[in-house]
Amino acid sequence: MNQNETNTNWRALLDKLNIVVVIPTYNNAKTIGQVVADVKQYANHIVVVNDGSNDDTANILNDIADIEVVTHKQNCGKGTALKTGLCKAKADGYRYAITIDSDGQHFASDIPTFAAEIEQTPDCLLVGSRNIQADNMPGKNTFANKFSNFWFKVETGASLPDTQSGYRLYPLTRMNVQKCYYTAKYEFELEALVFASWSGVEVRNIPINVYYPPEGERVSHFRPARDFTRISILNTILVLIALLWIYPRNFCRKLTKENIKTFIYNNITHSKDSNLRISAAIMLGVFMGIIPVWGYQMIIAFAIAHLLKLNKILTLVASNISIPPVIPFLIYGSYYTGCKILQLPIELTLSNITLESVKHSLLPYVLGSVVFAGICSVAVGTVVFGLLMVFRRKIGK
Numbered sequence: 001m002n003q004n005e006t007n008t009n010w011r012a013l014l015d016k017l018n019i020v021v022v023i024p025t026y027n028n029a030k031t032i033g034q035v036v037a038d039v040k041q042y043a044n045h046i047v048v049v050n051d052g053s054n055d056d057t058a059n060i061l062n063d064i065a066d067i068e069v070v071t072h073k074q075n076c077g078k079g080t081a082l083k084t085g086l087c088k089a090k091a092d093g094y095r096y097a098i099t100i101d102s103d104g105q106h107f108a109s110d111i112p113t114f115a116a117e118i119e120q121t122p123d124c125l126l127v128g129s130r131n132i133q134a135d136n137m138p139g140k141n142t143f144a145n146k147f148s149n150f151w152f153k154v155e156t157g158a159s160l161p162d163t164q165s166g167y168r169l170y171p172l173t174r175m176n177v178q179k180c181y182y183t184a185k186y187e188f189e190l191e192a193l194v195f196a197s198w199s200g201v202e203v204r205n206i207p208i209n210v211y212y213p214p215e216g217e218r219v220s221h222f223r224p225a226r227d228f229t230r231i232s233i234l235n236t237i238l239v240l241i242a243l244l245w246i247y248p249r250n251f252c253r254k255l256t257k258e259n260i261k262t263f264i265y266n267n268i269t270h271s272k273d274s275n276l277r278i279s280a281a282i283m284l285g286v287f288m289g290i291i292p293v294w295g296y297q298m299i300i301a302f303a304i305a306h307l308l309k310l311n312k313i314l315t316l317v318a319s320n321i322s323i324p325p326v327i328p329f330l331i332y333g334s335y336y337t338g339c340k341i342l343q344l345p346i347e348l349t350l351s352n353i354t355l356e357s358v359k360h361s362l363l364p365y366v367l368g369s370v371v372f373a374g375i376c377s378v379a380v381g382t383v384v385f386g387l388l389m390v391f392r393r394k395i396g397k
Contacts, residue, residue, distance in 0.1 A: 010042045010112045017119060018095035019169075020045040021111070022085035024078055025102035029056040036064055038108035039100065047088055048102075051081040078166075079188025083177060090172040097170045106167045110208045114169045117206050123174050125196045127160065128167035128208035148190060151235045155242045156197040160205050163193055167208055174201050187234045194238050198246055244294055248320045267314055268388070275388040281310040283381035285318025290330050290373035292366060294322070318380075330372075335361055337375070338368025 052075035089097040288301035305315040
């Protein structure tokens with residue numbers, strides 16, 4: 001079978017799998033023509049997003065037949081260009097979209113690798129994994145990739161060797177690209193991976209080839225200081241969301257009747273700890289879950305439980321008292337307590353609690369939260385201790 005027949009077969013497979021190739025581009029006039037020509041060997045359906053290029057990119061694209069071009073009047077950033085392309089692809093009814101950069105670093109010959117993999121494992125999000133030891137790969141890229149990989153694992157619990165590659169296959173039917181993504185620049189690619197993982201989409205790496213031109217020939221629109229800062233800010237937000245919502249949500253989803261029985265058996269009814277120490281572990285968790293150290297309460301609670309040699313699992317479970325449905329009541333209880341202590345008028349109600357309104361009532365809220373957390377932890381601890389005295393005695397008999 002000659003090369004033309006092979007490429008025809010690959011184009012037929014992409015059509016069968018309902019795959020479109022999306023190419024975002026900004027001022028890549030030197031490479032965009034060849035990139036599109038290479039992609040056309042493997043794909044019949046191509047969408048190019050011209051993100052406000054002011055070089056000769058538009059003229060080059062106008063001369064290429066059988067592609068669809070979407071043009072931004074001004075440069076909006078790679079993330080916005082990708083969202084435009086992915087939304088267009090989804091609106092046109094495609095199941096998958098392969099994204100490939102227009103700077104010539106990616107090889108269109110890897111498109112069959114994506115197609116073959118997604119045929120075997122449908123609806124995954126596939127990320128091309130580069131060889132970080134490849135010739136000419138900039139040192140800053142290697143560091144940035146390791147940095148991104150670390151935070152991706154913190155945010156999702158999953159490990160990937162390459163989270164920064166722009167060569168990907170997105171499962172459009174599993175992703176709400178129209179509404180769920182908010183970033184506009186390079187950080188979009190991190191956001192897309194994390195949100196996909198949080199929504200239950202399997203994220204996997206597959207090996208790809210990559211070409212890094214010599215230093216003088218590289219065209220990059222990545223601004224290290226500004227873009228790295230944006231990515232760092234996004235990671236901070238994603239870590240907070242993971243700690244406050246995703247990990248507690250995932251923990252609750254894993255709870256089954258059998259798991260709950262095992263948990264109670266190992267950590268309460270048949271624990272070697274005394275009733276007092278079990279109650280103390282739960283009290284510590286409740287206290288840390290209420291005081292305003294959101295994003296860090298589980299870490300601090302774990303550290304204190306370790307120092308006091310309390311049951312760390314019970315402490316972490318109890319610290320999840322601050323789950324979203326309960327948070328407004330905890331905030332209001334803290335604020336109300338603080339106002340009573342400081343003899344201030346109570347201006348907030350449960351119906352008008354917002355972050356902005358809490359900022360204006362910060363002092364009574366912070367002071368009250370410590371006292372309120374103490375009251376709640378003692379109340380919960382007293383109830384738990386009483387229940388343990390009754391039920392552990394019965395089990396012992």
